[in-house]
Amino acid sequence: MIDNMSTQMRVIVATVLSLIVFIGYDYLFMPKVSPRTFDANSSTQVTGRDAVSSTPSTAAPAAPAADASQHIEKREAAPVSEGGLERVIATVETSNMTMEFDALGRISQVYLKDRQYRDEEGEELKLFNTPKIPKPLEIRFSDPALNELAFKTPYTVSVSSVELNGSKKRLTFRQDLDGFIVEKEIDIFPDHHYEATVRLSEPRPFYISPGVRPDLRVDGYTVHGAMVEEADGTLTIIEDGDAKGTEAFRKARIAVAFDRYYATAFYDFDKGLNVVVNKDAEENPVLFINGESGRVIHGYIGPKEHKILQAIHPELTKIIEFGWFTFIAAPMFKVLLWLHGYIPNWGWTIVALTFLIRIILYPLTYKGMVSMYKLKELAPKIKEIQAKYKGDPQKMNAHMMELYKKHKANPLGGCLPMLLQIPVFFAIYRVLLNAIELKGAEWILWIDDLSVMDPYYVLPILMGASMWAHQMVTPNNFTDPMQEKIFKWLPVIFTFFFVTFPAGLVLYWLTNNIFSIAQQLLINKMLEKNKKAE
Amino acid sequence: MIRSVLSGFLKVYQRFFTLLGYGSCRYYPTCSEYAKWQLETNPNLFKALFMSILRILRCNQLFVGGIDYPKISANPSKDARFCDRPCTVRYWYVPDSRKKRWNVIKNIFSKGRS
Numbered sequence: 001m002i003d004n005m006s007t008q009m010r011v012i013v014a015t016v017l018s019l020i021v022f023i024g025y026d027y028l029f030m031p032k033v034s035p036r037t038f039d040a041n042s043s044t045q046v047t048g049r050d051a052v053s054s055t056p057s058t059a060a061p062a063a064p065a066a067d068a069s070q071h072i073e074k075r076e077a078a079p080v081s082e083g084g085l086e087r088v089i090a091t092v093e094t095s096n097m098t099m100e101f102d103a104l105g106r107i108s109q110v111y112l113k114d115r116q117y118r119d120e121e122g123e124e125l126k127l128f129n130t131p132k133i134p135k136p137l138e139i140r141f142s143d144p145a146l147n148e149l150a151f152k153t154p155y156t157v158s159v160s161s162v163e164l165n166g167s168k169k170r171l172t173f174r175q176d177l178d179g180f181i182v183e184k185e186i187d188i189f190p191d192h193h194y195e196a197t198v199r200l201s202e203p204r205p206f207y208i209s210p211g212v213r214p215d216l217r218v219d220g221y222t223v224h225g226a227m228v229e230e231a232d233g234t235l236t237i238i239e240d241g242d243a244k245g246t247e248a249f250r251k252a253r254i255a256v257a258f259d260r261y262y263a264t265a266f267y268d269f270d271k272g273l274n275v276v277v278n279k280d281a282e283e284n285p286v287l288f289i290n291g292e293s294g295r296v297i298h299g300y301i302g303p304k305e306h307k308i309l310q311a312i313h314p315e316l317t318k319i320i321e322f323g324w325f326t327f328i329a330a331p332m333f334k335v336l337l338w339l340h341g342y343i344p345n346w347g348w349t350i351v352a353l354t355f356l357i358r359i360i361l362y363p364l365t366y367k368g369m370v371s372m373y374k375l376k377e378l379a380p381k382i383k384e385i386q387a388k389y390k391g392d393p394q395k396m397n398a399h400m401m402e403l404y405k406k407h408k409a410n411p412l413g414g415c416l417p418m419l420l421q422i423p424v425f426f427a428i429y430r431v432l433l434n435a436i437e438l439k440g441a442e443w444i445l446w447i448d449d450l451s452v453m454d455p456y457y458v459l460p461i462l463m464g465a466s467m468w469a470h471q472m473v474t475p476n477n478f479t480d481p482m483q484e485k486i487f488k489w490l491p492v493i494f495t496f497f498f499v500t501f502p503a504g505l506v507l508y509w510l511t512n513n514i515f516s517i518a519q520q521l522l523i524n525k526m527l528e529k530n531k532k533a534e
Numbered sequence: 535m536i537r538s539v540l541s542g543f544l545k546v547y548q549r550f551f552t553l554l555g556y557g558s559c560r561y562y563p564t565c566s567e568y569a570k571w572q573l574e575t576n577p578n579l580f581k582a583l584f585m586s587i588l589r590i591l592r593c594n595q596l597f598v599g600g601i602d603y604p605k606i607s608a609n610p611s612k613d614a615r616f617c618d619r620p621c622t623v624r625y626w627y628v629p630d631s632r633k634k635r636w637n638v639i640k641n642i643f644s645k646g647r648s
Contacts, residue, residue, distance in 0.1 A: 402562075404598070412559060414599070
């Protein structure tokens with residue numbers, strides 16, 4: 001067989017074969033890690049690299065100070081921050097989180113208390129697992145000397161422990177820099193948002209950061225980095241590793257740093273924020289906003305959960321971001337949330353969504369079925385053509401098409417509906433990957449978290465099986481044996497492909513296949529009836 | 535150059551990706567084949583792309599489907615090449631009802647390269 005193939009063909013076959021070997025090897029021999037342990041691994045790696053290659057700079061973003069002095073400053077700043085200034089001086093408890101502030105008046109840690117945000121051992125998840133800076137609410141002065149001093153001088157705090165029950169509570173941090181007074185007033189609200197006001201005893205230019213992104217859920221499937229919503233509503237996403245240098249945005253509405261599920265953000269929908277995006281040693285974006293003494297800064301730190309964000313400000317839901325396909329994904333996410341309002345189980349909600357999409361496409365399917373009925377009268381002619389052009393599929397096709405056109409009956413769906421399915425699939429893919437609502441959401445039996453892969457590989461295998469079954473019931477006439485072979489292997493390739501996907505996504509694909517099979521069986525039945533009527 | 539790259543993409547598509555939605559085209563030639571013919575014959579590349587996109591948009595249940603050859607405007611006396619030995623015909627240009635417009639039909643009996 002191989003001898004008869006063209007060079008081009010051989011290259012392609014070789015590529016596919018080697019891919020299969022790689023995937024197979026990965027599947028059989030690589031240690032299987034659950035996504036969470038993977039997260040932990042990657043974050044420790046990051047820590048290691050951090051410690052070796054770079055001590056993070058504490059310089060103000062737009063201060064183009066000579067590089068050399070900045071380096072000296074770094075070395076000086078690092079040991080200082082290790083020695084005592086990172087100690088927790090204030091703790092805030094709300095019903096769903098614990099927030100810690102360090103001696104530099106920054107949010108140093110956030111623990112999430114809700115059940116879905118706990119790990120397997122029931123431990124509360126921490127949003128920040130690396131010592132990267134800037135931390136949320138970190139202030140940097142443009143004046144290098146002042147800045148250096150500010151990073152060496154601890155703040156004092158009005159109360160060291162606050163518990164919120166229902167209403168907001170205020171913390172006041174105060175720093176005395178040789179008579180220059182920095183005051184940070186922070187109102188914490190029970191729903192993950194806060195309002196901070198910085199007051200300086202005399203005006204000095206400074207920057208304040210919403211912090212580096214949370215690093216709890218970082219993976220290769222989803223986007224992580226920073227995003228700025230500009231004054232005109234344009235969303236600019238700067239992915240980790242893609243930060244170009246200093247970029248400025250005037251009157252931005254939102255500045256957010258995020259991982260797959262969690263975010264830390266500043267927002268102002270009235271007056272806007274002057275945002276500066278810097279890059280760190282790994283070319284990850286680092287956000288700052290231009291500080292203004294006495295002005296209230298609105299901040300959010302926590303999960304990207306639609307319900308919480310909607311309650312704070314409807315516009316804030318924009319931080320749930322779906323990439324290129326937002327225009328389809330965002331409405332789809334709304335539909336998913338709406339369905340979930342009636343169906344408490346997320347697994348069944350996904351099934352319902354699949355069903356809904358099928359119903360919307362039904363009119364087109366129905367038209368196809370009506371064509372099938374019309375074909376009844378044409379059956380003898382079709383047979384005639386098939387007999388006449390046996391062994392010449394191209395000519396047979398041409399004549400069949402001629403016949404369909406003449407009688408205005410066409411059993412095929414068409415390329416447009418097929419191509420339209422591709423963006424819809426990508427949209428669903430993004431929605432199911434990014435929706436934190438699926439985290440810890442159970443379906444039935446063994447599926448107790450739709451946001452991670454099926455631990456027993458049952459769903460992907462069922463998915464492959466359903467795909468194979470769909471092929472079995474769909475009539476096809478291949479002219480190329482090679483093509484036919486690949487077609488037969490597609491379910492296997494897809495099974496491997498879907499193995500590591502979140503269970504929710506595999507569930508969508510499986511349900512979709514089952515509906516396709518049901519539909520095809522219905523069509524087949526009609527065709528059979530036609531034959532009998534003959 | 536661009537034409538052959540695009541044509542190459544279409545060939546790859548026809549071999550592999552079309553498998554995902556196998557046999558769904560309502561037309562002869564299929565949309566991908568139509569695009570290939572357009573790319574290979576239409577003297578105006580943008581027109582070729584535009585016509586191919588229109589064809590895909592037409593390929594749904596709201597249209598009847600059936601035989602639909604690419605139509606191009608070309609001046610065959612200029613485009614035609616004379617061969618001094620027996621040459622293979624790759625495309626037949628069949629005059630359309632409109633002047634200077636041609637239906638392009640690929641010679642599927644041709645033994646030459648396709």
